[in-house]
Amino acid sequence: MRLAPDQDALDFAGSVRELLADLADAAALRVAWDDADGRIPGVWKRLAEAGVLGLSVPEEYGGSGADLTTLLAVLVEVGRSALPEPLVETIVGAMLLAEAGGVIAEDWLPRVVAGEAVIAVGLGPGALVSAAPWADLLVVADHAGVLCAMPRDEATVTTSESVDRGVRLAAVDVPSRGGSAFDGVHLDRAFDAGVVAVAAQLTGLAEAMLDMAVRHAKQREQFGVVIGSFQAIKHQLADAYVANAFAAPVVARASWSVARDAPTRSRDASHAKHAATVAARRAARTALQVHAGIGYTFEHDLHMWMKRTWTLSSLWGTAAWHKERVAKEVLG
Amino acid sequence: MNIVVCVKQVPDTYEEKKLSDADKTLDRESVEGVMNELDEYAVEEALRLKEAHGGEVTILTMGPEKAVETIRKALSMGADSAVHVVDPALHGSDALATSYALAKALGTIEHDLVILGVESTDARMSVIPAMLAERTGAAQLSFARKVEVDGSTVKIERQTDTGYDVVEAQTPAIVSVVEKINEPRYPSFKGIMAAKKKPLTTLTLADAGIEASNVGLSGSGTSVAEFAARPPKQAGTIVKDEGDGGVKLAEFLASQKII
Secondary structure (H helix, E strand, O other), X not given: OOOOOOHHHHHHHHHHXXXXXXXXXXXXXXXXXXXXXXXXXXXXXXXXXXXXXXXXXXXXXXXOOOOHHXXXXXXXXXXXXXXXXXXXXXXXXXXXXXXXXXXHHHHHHHHHHOOOOOEEEEOXXXXXXXXXXXXXXXXXXXXXXXXXXXXXXXXXXXXXXXXOOOOOEEEEEOOOOOOOOOOOOOHHHHHHHHHHHHHHHHHHHHHHHHHHHHHHHHHOEEXXXXXXXXXXXXXXXXXXXXXXHHHHHHHHHHHHHHHOOOOOHHHHHHHHHHHHHHHHHHHHHHHHHHOOOHHHOOOOHHHHHHHHHHHHHHOOOOHXXXXXXXXXXXXX | OOEEEEOOXXXXXXXXXXXXXXXXXXXXXOOOEEEOXXXXXXXXXXXXXXXXXXXXXXXXXXXXXXXXXXXHHHHHHOOOEEEEEOOHHHOOOOHXXXXXXXXXXXOOOOOOEEEEEOOOOOOOOOOHHHHHHHHHOOEEEEEEEEEEEEOOEXXXXXXXXXXXXXXXXXXXXXXXXXXXXXXXXXOOHHHHHHXXXXXXXXXXXXXXXXXXXHOHHHHOOOOOOOOOOOXXXXXXXXXXXXXXXXXXXXXXXXXXXXX
């Protein structure tokens, strides 16, 4: 089992990192947060052109047919930039459509690959659907609990406030149609893919926050020396770094299990989400302390990264929920 | 229309660059190498011209083994093939020697047009396009912010301080581009996968017919005689305004010959 990303995946992640640094930096993020729409103009299209949106879409629909292990390094970069775009939702939605096949896949997947359609999915625990206000297509359960897909304007979407302005949440009410386009589709596998995708983003977020904190610790002087020279600062940072460095291989293993549909898939996915969440929350807290609390205000960039961390911590199942799931699998 | 794009690997713009004590040349090993930013615009323009008019885009670079990373990036963006001139004897070549070696290498590639960025971020001399034009006898179309091709006619808008000039020439021509010209694409996943299968030719001095006496440190007309680290920033002068702040400010500006 090889868990480290291959050279192609690393090169591609490097390309995406450059793209996001140019087009979706902290200043752009700030504008999106303040904006009613909440998205960064143009970046979705560029992600499509670079092949991010089609990466895991089968080749017959114009994608690259890569699996989650290839996507992983890209998702870490997306986390690093705290990108407020509905990437995970669209990737998981596209997975479901591809598995369902038929007209709905032929209609929607080429549009996803081209960056012309956003999908929001409501699979997991939690009543609010992230990215629903942005979606062209909703993949959500109806009143009877049957998963169905429909254009957003056919459902009732009620936007809800989020502490993280980089994500837009909504309650979605869809009329029952009596049948599902997803009969026989492995919903739990798609759910696990989403869980791992978010875990990967969390490791990227943690790296970014630790980078900010380390930069600050190397610059800020107190008592005539940089504060990073104090053990009280550097040991905290080292511990947070180690926690995240230990979470990353767990996430990589989970992506492998999801890609190959291994028997331990759900356990591994939950382990990943738990480990990545704990590490990222620790990185957020440590970074906040190292910045002497200044990330508390929106005026500091760290604020946006922390709130994204908290949001992703609870989306696709909280750490506690996933811990429980692991316990059930392990202990029976 | 077959196009050659000259690209150069340069030290990352945001890293501190060092000269080596031994021969006073740029230390390329100790810093991260990236594609010279303006060359990305050159590659993009070549790809756009190819998409509109057909033909092939060949990347030409001269530099150490490590420069192959930059070649791979250009191929990932969509260029068709690459030529890498690599030889220890080229180390230390100045602009004149580099233009000689590049001109020789260009001779091995069939082309109508050569596109380059106007300057590299490490040397910042902006002379290679002009030197190449002189050496190859091709027309020089410099500082282009727009390029149009019609048959064998190449028309550019040359950026000036006040606006632009329209300049036109027949192929073969050498075009240097400014960053206003386009927005370079990012290597796509499919591009990265495809790049591995694209032909990369490596040329030594002998392969390209380059005379060793014309390149390298000894073959260069210029060399670095001495260098020193930039002195640390001096503390500024603080003028306390006691009603005469304006006068003092004017005196300072006058003493610096600014006014």
